[in-house]
Amino acid sequence: MELFKNAKAVRLRNIHNKYLTADEDEESVTQDRDGSSKNAKWTVEFVDNIIRLKSCYNKYLTASNQPFLLGMTGRKVTQTVPKKLDSSVQWEPILEGKQVKLRTRYGQFLRANGGLPPWRNSVTHDIPHRTATQEWIFWHVDVVEIVVAHSPVANKPPPALVPYSDSFASDSSSVSEYSSKSPSFSRQESNDSTGTSGSPTRGGEGRVIYFHIANENGDYDEGEEELGIQFKGNDVTELTKRLEEVCGIENVVVCTKSPLNGNLYPLRLQLPPNNSTMHVVVVPSSSDGINEFSKGAMAF
Incomplete structure (x- = not known):
């Protein structure tokens, strides 16, 4: 299983x-x-x-x-x-x-x-x-x-996003599941809106990151509704670990789609500043095409 x-x-x-x-x-x-x-x-x-x-x-x-x-x-x-x-x-x-x-x-x-x-x-x-x-x-x-387990805390409104602060980079990530087709809090609520340390988050800090999950060929259906997480910080390694936990998949590469040629490129180093919303693709590291598009890794 x-x-x-x-x-x-x-x-x-x-x-x-x-x-x-x-x-x-x-x-x-x-x-x-x-x-x-x-x-x-x-x-x-x-x-x-x-x-x-x-x-x-x-x-x-x-x-x-x-x-x-x-x-x-x-x-x-x-x-x-x-x-x-x-x-x-x-x-x-x-x-x-x-x-x-x-x-x-x-x-x-x-x-x-x-x-x-x-x-x-x-x-x-x-x-x-x-x-x-x-x-x-x-x-x-x-x-x-994937199936996203529901929190025992129900009917809680979504936390509002606030402007980016440099202090976010040192905070733990907080996860709240969103639907890309609705601004409402639709898939999952984090446990009483707490971070990994157990302390309350401050008004839903961080950015929303929407994602697709690709198969071993690097393919995914762009017509599928994206899942989303709320993420604090700008470290790609931390984001990768969080997405592995949410997706239940080990050894993934977080990629972004180039607006120029439509190709996927792995994210490196840090996420873009200003806490802007992002759309990424989670690709198994065993993907047939991972070595090809790894050559053009994107860093911000």
């Missing part, structure tokens, strides 16, 4: 470098290279030590009893809305290194098939017996939306 920790929505990428995708017929499940499509996004529901995955059509990833091909062992994986959420929509994540296997309650695994049609791009559940297909049941988990 570790790879799904704090995950509200994920994309699943297989050994063929394709994503688990809900077909537009709202019944079939396939593989596609377009990971930015809404059809490749699956909402996660937790039930004890298992998960349920819901497509963009509000239908559950289902291990059916229908054979994929007559005479073959693999059975179809579909999208359904069962009258009762039974074991057919339950998947047990089994961690294997940095990948995961998704097992049904009856011991089969979610499998991304390769080869020639009709196997190509199909998705079944099965127990692979041939060595050549052993890796077809492994999936990379890209978290694209």
